[in-house]
Amino acid sequence: MNTAGSAATSPWHAANIWTAWSVPESAELGGPLDVAVAATVVLDAWNTVIGWSPAAASLLGYSGEEVIGRPVDMLLGAHPVEKPGRTVHDLPPSGSDTRLARHRDGRSLQVVVLVCPLAGGGAATRILVIAELESLRLSETRKAMLNGLTTQSAIGLAVYDTDLRLTWANTAHDLEMGRPLAEYRGKAPDELYPDGTLLTMGGRTLDDVMQRVIDTGEPVIDLHFRGPMPSDPGKDHVWSCSYYRLLDADGRVLGVCEDAFDITDRYEVQNRLALLVEAGRRIGTTLDVVVTAREIADVAVPDFAGVVTVDVERAVLEGGDPATDVPTGAAFVRVATGSDPRSAAEAVTPVPYAEDGDPLPGREGEPVRLVRYPRGSPQLRSLSSGGRVLDDNTLVVPLRSRGGTMGLVTFVRTGRPAVFDNGEVALADELTARAAVSIDNARRFTRERVASLTLQRQLLPQHLPPQPAVDVAHRYLPTDAVTGVGGDWTDVIPLSGTRVGLVVGDIVGHGLQAAATMGRLRTTVEALARLDMPPDELLTRLDDLVGRSPERQPDLLDNTAESHVATAAGTGAPVIPQPDVAIGATCLYAVYDPVSCRCSMARAGHMPPAIVKPDGSCVFPDLPAGPPLGLGGMPFEAMEMELPEGSLIALFTDGLVEARDRDIDVGLDRLGRVLGGGHARPLEELCDRAVTELRPDGSSADDTALLLVRTRQLGTSQVAVWQLPAEAVVVGRARELVTGQLSDWGLDELSFATELVVSELVTNAIRYAEGPLHLRLIRDRALLCEVADAGHTSPHLRHSTVEDEGGRGLFIVAQLVQRWGTRYTSSGKIIWTEQKFPSDRIQGSDRL
Missing domain, CATH: 3.30.450.20 (PAS domain)
Incomplete structure (x- = not known):
């Protein structure tokens, strides 16, 4: 030690x-x-x-x-x-x-x-x-970890000094650059990637981002950077980059470290999924072929292609079935084109030519753009093969449905990447398939809509012919803007004696079923009106008909029975039969006589008309309501009023005056002000003003129908009336009166036939009826002859045999006149005839 x-x-x-x-x-x-x-x-x-x-x-x-x-x-x-x-x-x-x-x-x-x-x-x-x-x-x-990051890691690592000059990089970074570190050490980030773009933190450059990290010490995580890889300049890559500041033991800033990972495949998959999600959200928002075609073009440009064109068969636009075999020379209608302004791909798309005077179906004034594809084009090859065709930067995918080709979608590229890879081809197939389903739905809807509109056009009056009794104008606005059909209607029915029947009706519900019911009721009303029934009797007959409809199918509401569950065509969805929508429908029927200027009307649960006198005063007459059709229980009551010449009658449905944001009385008051303030205006203009004022946005919770009628009066120079006793000697007198009046009117050519008609009608009235007779001639657009008596028995036309001594007179009358008939009054009946004027004469009202 x-x-x-x-x-x-x-x-x-x-x-x-x-x-x-x-x-x-x-x-x-x-x-x-x-x-x-x-x-x-x-x-x-x-x-x-x-x-x-x-x-x-x-x-x-x-x-x-x-x-x-x-x-x-x-x-x-x-x-x-x-x-x-x-x-x-x-x-x-x-x-x-x-x-x-x-x-x-x-x-x-x-x-x-x-x-x-x-x-x-x-x-x-x-x-x-x-x-x-x-x-x-x-x-x-x-040490092993550092060695792995340096030589084996797939993450590119690089260190930049405080001047943003590259000082060190690992092997993965060298591989991306395509050259050893010694050849690019000392360069700034924007020098290394001059064609790159930051997908996040828009408006900045890599130099800006790194300088901010050095200045603030705040790291930047998962910044997306897109650009060509220096070792593979033909294709853009996307990297996820992160940046953090480097410090020594004393806290001095040494520089900034970058780690970057190539996420191109993941980014493209995410973009494709996002594009599919966007396609699901935006394609097929409407049941319109053209709009759907434009939607796929809008979705695909510019993220998927520089130019997209959508061409469809002409028959598809009109709702027809797609062709199973398209002729190679057939012309298609180009309904949509989408292009990126930065793309130069327009030069490689087929150039369409226009055919003048051939408008798109349902789009007046919009010209058809027809395209025919040149021989050898990818579009023509796609039509021939029935499948997709990929030709460098052009991808053509057919729009197919139900075994037929509805059209073609052409995707064109010119930028990077200029070609479509397998994943992008699959994406184009998916986009086109979704568009094909939507276009097929739109096509079938177009067909059904055309059928519905055709049905309604056949059920509604296409035009109201000129009437001697009134001037008319009308409007119809369905609530169902998609199908364009509904259950409201108006009608003007010519009656005997220059009278006219005025009708307005409202069916419960909307759509095709309501339109079909409307057609049934309109036809019935017209048939009953031509029998010269008074308004209250006509509504009674109509109410009885509607009330009997459910009796013919008493189990209509029994939806548990198999026989009452139908299958919707093409969908497989069960359809439960519904009760007759005619029950609860409303109707107003009026008859106006221009000779007497009197109007008789009755209503079945409908709103009363608006009456505007020549001085502009507007009233809604207190017309007895009566129950809606099919409910029964109360009689219908008619009301008669005198209307001066030039009076305005407005018949309308509640869709015109009712609204969610206002009381019906407000709507009626507004209608009265519009009609009263402009009663002297042309009826067409007045119709437009009424609709614009009461339905300013064009929408309503119910269908809307409006009929405006301005009354006329036949002058004394057009009507001749005589009262005759029921004696045999007056037959000759009647002939003399008639021929004299025809001579005054300049209608001597009709004297012979008219004498025979008057002789037969007056003779029958004397023989089979009672009381005094009334003989009336009316000169309008035809010559009308009427004989009124106090009897209620109507004569019948029959063919007499050779043994019969009589019965031929009425048959002869029927051969001499254009029409004839009987109408009943409260005091008896009237037998009337109508004769055409000679072809070289133009007769009518003195005001015509």
């Missing part, structure tokens, strides 16, 4: 102990066994501690005074596993070994001992470099 103590304080220990020694290869500088940082112990030939470093004191807890001069066995024990009997004397002359070290607090540490012989210090003098085994293991792991 004395020797050890004197040695510990000798000059050799203090000055020469570290001067010369041999370090094994395993003791790499900078590692855990580096003598500059590790725990070191100096031993003499007797394994006595003669040197003790501060790191050794930190590792084992002993100060130098406690261990110098003492044997090292007190510190190092045997091998922990393999050779428990070994002592420190068994340490190799040089190299490393694993031992158990005793800490001052009594715990054991597994350490690695590196033996380094001293040069010039004697054969047995050694330095022990001691490191904890766990720290050595961590160091090896760290």
